[in-house]
Amino acid sequence: MKTSWMIVSLLSVVVLAVVASTWSLRAEPPRVVTVPPKLAAKIPRPSDKNGYVTSETCKSCHANEHATWHASYHRTMTRPATPENVLGRFDGTEIDSRGLKYRVFREGDEFWVEMPDPEIMMYTVQGGKRIEPSVYLVKRNAESPVERLDLRDIPRVKRHVIMTTGSHHYQTYWVEGDAKFGRLIQTLPLVYLIKDDRWIPRQDAFMVPPDSPPFITQWNHHCIRCHSTGGNPNLVASDGGKPTAADHVFETEAAELGIACEACHGPGEKHVQMQLDLKNGVTETSSELDRQIVNPAKLDHRRSSQVCGQCHGVFVMNDDEARRYASHGSSFRPGDDLAATRYYIRYPNESSPPERKADLQRNQTFFRERWWDDGTILAGGREYTAIMETKCFQHGTMSCLSCHQLHNPDPVDQVKAEMRTNLACTQCHDQPQYTSQVSNHTHHAETSSGSECLNCHMPYTSYGLLGGIRSHQIAIPNIGASRTHGTPNACNLCHLDKTLDWTQRALTEWYQVEPQSLSPDQKSISAALLWALQGHAAQRIIVAWHMGWDPAKEASGEAWIPIFLQQLLSDPYGIVRYVAFDSLRKSSGNEQLEFDFLTQPADNQAQLQAIRTKVQQDGEAQAELPPSLLGDQRGRLDQAKFDELLLFRDDRPVTIKE
Structure with missing residues (x-):
């Protein structure tokens, strides 16, 4: 597992290396980085590789499914920063983030920010040594002497806000990176709280220690994995040769931003072509048609849940997949076995093999950031990891789709009708003690919240998105x-x-x-x-x-x-x-x-x-x-x-x- 972790982090290390010799600390007024004029030229380029055809193609035959997906928060997970998608107030407000100033504003239909140079921030925060809350020791390159850098002295630049992430509880934003690094996409380290109508520093929206450094990341090598469909960091050599730390650029591409149809059903090109052939009189068997597209509801409960687990779980890529990922993206497709490309991390228990127990001892911080100390999942968004530990999944046929319906008119949690009630459990556990005689089991009044199965067996002990989330590690108190x-x-x-x-x-x-x-x-x-x-x-x-x-x-x-x-x-x-x-x-x-x-x-x-x-x-x-x-x-x-x-x-x- 150690090897995979090292490989997964390689992308960010490579980015730091190429930036190291290029930045300057000279004081200068906010400046506009030279970029192409259109937003489309700055976001990940559309890709038709690997058989993806996009949701617009699916819409032509599957209008209702497209409509329910279009209303979902999966679709709006990542979007281009257009007036239709931006929820934050870009009204000239200046936000102070521990002494760092960010001014957000709008020019016509474009959204902009004046901010500390994100490439210098990236190199300093991710590659330097922090010695004071805002002060780092850095080296411009391997031969340079160590320098002392205060984040508050980093030159300010004007950057185009090009993408959004989120639309339910909060929304965060991404800005163009310096063009010489290709399509590098940097974080705007702010969050807009939708309910509160307020900007806050990004680290204050998450559970991190109060003295944590600024939250600096790049979309290309981290968020792309789950916030796009068919995403590929596409790390390439700027001169056409073999990429190295000194000459690579990101030519990042994605079949589609957000979590779209093909994230769950797989690339649709062969399916579309076969449907066209049928219209033209070419006959195919139903089994041949089914093989060209994946319906998670037709998979067994394990493979079906793995479609969700490609994002909603704790994992690291195996060595081969990690090496491939930087230039080609993920090789996993819905219906595949996740274990073929990923090492899914599970909290060790008494019966676990020695190597898993050793993982816990070597990586205690990693585990504590995701689990309670008894092995119950703590971090929200890791529901597949949780259900893997439940008897209903291990010994039964419970899957994510037992309760969730992705094409649901109600986008909140995408839970099937009545699955917020005891029917979620009694659809399988239909004995009288759980149905007509439930008070005998719960020792609570039949109509009270204490007789609701979920409150006892799926309590809100996971945390994420500013609140409690039901644990999907189904258990008894x-x-x-x-x-x-x-x-x-x-x-x-x-x-x-x-x-x-x-x-x-x-x-x-x-x-x-x-x-x-x-x-x-x-x-x-x-x-x-x-x-x-x-x-x-x-x-x-x-x-x-x-x-x-x-x-x-x-x-x-x-x-x-x-x-x-x-x-x-x-x-x-x-x-x-x-x-x-x-x-x-x-x-x-x-x-x-x-x-x-x-x-x-x-x-x-x-x-x-x-x-x-x-x-x-x-x-x-x-x-x-x-x-x-x-x-x-x-x-x-x-x-x-x-x-x-x-x-x-x-x-x-x-x-x-x-």
């Missing part, structure tokens, strides 16, 4: 994982006011779960509060999200929740502050509160104090806290115990690779 590893469990994420001991006693009584020893705090204090006050950032953000989740508020009571959410507004992670404030605004009477999650708590005392005062007044009037919620003998918050728990907060650096 596990007190052991919470006790030993701190992985939040379904029971305590709904019953936020209850202790781990309360949950254990219920599971022991109802399902004869073997009891385990618990710490004094686990016996006496709400598990959710322990995660919120003493937990690491992933635990804190999951609890913060659940404090705004209606089923949890119904089960736990709502009046006490703002008392603890206001503490999370002082969290060192901006994204935790964002999610906590979003939940706080969902509580009654707090809809109009104002809070800037980007401002460091030490510099935001006025807003924090105003919120603290209101929350405390409301809480004293409405909530009498039990001991499990740190209530003293009068039912008021035991501030000393609160402060003691907070003192032992787990401040390990946390990154989630969603």
Whole structure:
């Protein structure tokens, strides 16, 4: 696996090498980089290689399927930056990103930004040594002396915004790279929050440590893999010879931007030709027709799910595929076995072979960025990796298409009708204890959220896109994982006011779960509060999200929740502050509160104090806290115990690779 990781990173290393000897630190005003006049000349060039024909060709026969795809967020995953596709306000606003200035504006139907030179940023952040928040040690080339570079001194340039990514929760943007590197596409390290109508630095939209460097990447070698159809970085030699670090350029191409028809059905050229032949009187058998295009619904449950898993999983390319990818793109086609081209990484368990356990020991950071410490998937967007571990997939025939329908009038989650209900499970598990007698199984009222299969077996313990996501690692509530590893469990994420001991006693009584020893705090204090006050950032953000989740508020009571959410507004992670404030605004009477999650708590005392005062007044009037919620003998918050728990907060650096 180590070899593959090294090869996959080769593209970015090569880009750094070619940029190294070309940049200058001389001060100069914003300048326009010479580029072709049309947007089409700057985005990945259309490619008809490998039999792709594009969604427009599919539309001529499959109008309804095309219409439902066209309304989906898959289509808008990556688009050209035209007025129809750009959601952000390019109105001359200047955004400050830790001292780096970005001014976004519009010229007619074109979108532009004044920004620090992205090639110098790329070389410095990805190739230099960071010694201070904005200061790096860099070398222009192998023979040059080491120089000290402050990112704030990088010359500013004017760059054309050429592509967008996202259209549901937020949207981010891509700018043209310097033309001498071919079609190099650089990130604009900002995110536009759609619901909030606000620009923020890109690193503040993700779970990364507060002192993380700017989020700098290139679309050509990273995002192209899943945000385009038939994408090919197409790393070629600028002089026609063999590419080297000194002379290569990107001539990046894609059959289509976004996730289009052929990403799931495979290249359509042979299918189209056969249909034309049929119209011209050439007869073909139905089996011959089926072989020319892939319908995931007709594949077995494993190959069908692998169509989704080509993007929604944790993997590295195998060595042969990694070598091929830079100049030819992926060789995987829908219907293929993913294992032929990729090493799918699974969290080791007790029965795993020694080499997999060794992978975990050698790459602990890699695993912690994607899994909870018990092996439950943490990062959103990795659902195929999750279902690979479920018995329904391993021993049954459950697939992604058991619940999801890609050609769905509702683009949100693309879930089939009624698959948000118990039918998702009872379509297979149709015994009376799960259907007509469900309360006997759940020990909750039949119509309550506690009798909804998904809430117990697919809780929102994955994180991504600014919130909780249902875990696709279907399992039963596990007190052991919470006790030993701190992985939040379904029971305590709904019953936020209850202790781990309360949950254990219920599971022991109802399902004869073997009891385990618990710490004094686990016996006496709400598990959710322990995660919120003493937990690491992933635990804190999951609890913060659940404090705004209606089923949890119904089960736990709502009046006490703002008392603890206001503490999370002082969290060192901006994204935790964002999610906590979003939940706080969902509580009654707090809809109009104002809070800037980007401002460091030490510099935001006025807003924090105003919120603290209101929350405390409301809480004293409405909530009498039990001991499990740190209530003293009068039912008021035991501030000393609160402060003691907070003192032992787990401040390990946390990154989630969603």
